[in-house]
Amino acid sequence: MSSSPHDGEQTRFTPPEDALTKALFDVKSANPGLGISKVHAQVLKNHPEWLVSEKRTKKILQNHGLIVASSPSSNDAEQPIYPSSRMIEGLDLFQWTSKVQVKYFDKKKGKGLVATEDINEKDVIWREDPFIIAPEWEIFDMQVAATACGYCTTPLTPDSPLIIPCPASSSSSYCPARFCNRLCAARSSKVHPLLCPSQNPASAPLIKFAKDTQWMALHALAQLTSRILLVNQYSDSQADWEVVRGLAELGMEDRFKYSFKSPNQPEPDRPTWKKAFELYSQAFKEPKTPQDQKKLTRILKKPLPAAIERGLFDYELGFLRNLGKMSLNLEAHGGLYTLHSHLNHSCDPNVSVRHLDQRTALSRITVIAKRPIKRGEELFITYVNPKLGHRARLDELRGWGFGACICSRCVEEALMVNQAPAVNDELDDLADELKAGLGVL
Ligand SMILES: [Zn+2]
Ligand SMILES: [Zn+2]
Ligand SMILES: [Zn+2]
Known part of the structure; x- marks a missing residue:
């Protein structure tokens, strides 16, 4: 052998x-x-x-x-690192749709939306107006130039008899905001007064800083803070605060640590956060001059509940945390949408988000099925450009703070x-x- x-x-x-x-x-x-x-x-x-x-x-x-x-x-x-999210207490989904429900998966994944019935390709699943809107800077510029609605961002038809200027604007203290019609003007009273250069001039440096640094999350946080403070004046801000608490979050420190620096979108650094916080406090709490302070006090008569006050104005637990929430949850055009913010990511999404009401309500989104969705299936959008290759998508997701x-x-x-x-x-x-x-x- x-x-x-x-x-x-x-x-x-x-x-x-x-x-x-x-x-x-x-x-x-x-x-x-x-x-x-x-x-x-x-x-x-x-x-x-x-x-x-x-x-x-x-x-x-x-x-x-x-x-x-x-x-x-x-x-x-x-x-x-995964963003964490919690359920929004008392959220009424039926104001938007009966086709989906919120499902809490687990602590790591958090919540998501699943279909409650079979949905056909191209079906409109829901339409939604923004909870707050911090529009893209080009549209913001149009608002400042009074060529887009100060509330819903729709480009204004010049000479329309329906257009309403900001009621506080005067020759001595000018505000450029103009609104499509009485409805938009009325709705804007939930957010505009505290960001109005005429009614609260102390907010102008904050908005300018957000614009100069192209910091969309800061702009969104200014809008959000304005809404919470104003709603608190004439009713209860608890329901709105619940929406904020339910937003998925990743601390700014985590985001900072896990962000890959990309040359076209540099993350603000720590001194920039501090500067932003200083301007934020001046805008909504302690304006620098007695005149500005007087104007702010005229709008804010009722103090916030202590928990919400801390949740907005504590540097670490409020401000930085909320900036992280804004970055994570803003829709591409700058709006924050309560139901939309529940959607999780897939690189092969089954729904798409469109701005279909270009002439009447630009900031309104329509969520449409990209393909048939079975009852019980989770709905996904994509947080990244799906045309990118695998590696590039991964990098972009990491930039958003995702694993x-x-x-x-x-x-x-x-x-x-x-x-x-x-x-x-x-x-x-x-x-x-x-x-x-x-x-x-
Ligand atoms: Zn409008
Ligand atoms: Zn105004
Ligand atoms: Zn993927």
């Missing part, structure tokens, strides 16, 4: 660390999408004489940062990189990698 089944075993040996590491690097860099077990199998295929356990492969891959350890205790800098996306499309595309057929444990490995917040491309 020239060979026995055990001959192979006898000649195999345990390779030294550096040889194994080099082999692992070679395989991983040629096929970055491979999971641990595939890399392991490939190395053994290239070196049939080696005796290596999968555990050892995994350890080396981890030590060299080729794969991130998925155990929670390993290294907190690489832990995935790696594990939607079906991301998992599929990550697998497609290596053309090998997907095997189950590889898929598991990959899901682990993605969950651990590491891109695999």
Whole structure:
């Protein structure tokens, strides 16, 4: 007998660390999408004489940062971060639609919307006006130039007899705001007075600062604060405050830590936050001059409940936290929509959000089914440009403060990189990698 089944075993040996590491690097860099077990199998295929356990492969891959350890205790800098959200108490969905309901998934994922009935492709699921609106700067400029409605952002028809100017504007203290009609003017009384250069001049530096720094979240927070303070004057602001409390959040510190800096959208830094907070306090609490203080006191007669006061004006627990909430929840055009803010992300969304009422209510959104949606299925929008490749989407999501996306499309595309057929444990490995917040491309 020239060979026995055990001959192979006898000649195999345990390779030294550096040889194994080099082999692992070679395989991983040629096929970055491979999971641990595939890399392991490939190395053994290239070196049939080696005796290596999968555990050892995994350890080396981890030590060299080729794969991130998925155990929670390993290294907190690489832990995935998810925004947290809570249910909005007493929220009446039927004002928008009966086709969806709010579902609380778990602490990590938070809430989302699921269909209560089968929905057809192209069906309008709901229409919604903004809770607050901090419009894109081009539209904001139109509002300041009095060519777009100060409330609903719709471009104004010049010379329309329906247009109403800001009632507080006068030749001595001018406010450029004009509204489509009496309805928009009446609705604007919930937000406008505290941001009106005539009624509350102390807010002007804050708005200017937001504009100069192109800081949409700050602008939105100014709008939100104005709404909460004003609603509190003539009724109860608790219901509005519940909406704010229910918004998904990620602290600014987390966002700062996990943001990838992109050259076209630099994040404001810490001194900028401080400066913004100073202007914010001057706008809504302590104007610098006695004249401005007098004007503010004329609008704000009734103090906020202590919890809401803290929730807005405490630097860490209020201001920074709320900025984070604004960044996370603003719709692309700058509005914050109560029901819309419940939608979770997928890179293969099943609903789209449109501004269809261009001539009557530009800020109103219409949520439409992109494909048939079955009863019980979750509704998803996309937070990123779906035309981007996998890696670019991942980077953008990270910029928003999200961990790696594990939607079906991301998992599929990550697998497609290596053309090998997907095997189950590889898929598991990959899901682990993605969950651990590491891109695999
Ligand atoms: Zn309007
Ligand atoms: Zn005004
Ligand atoms: Zn995805």
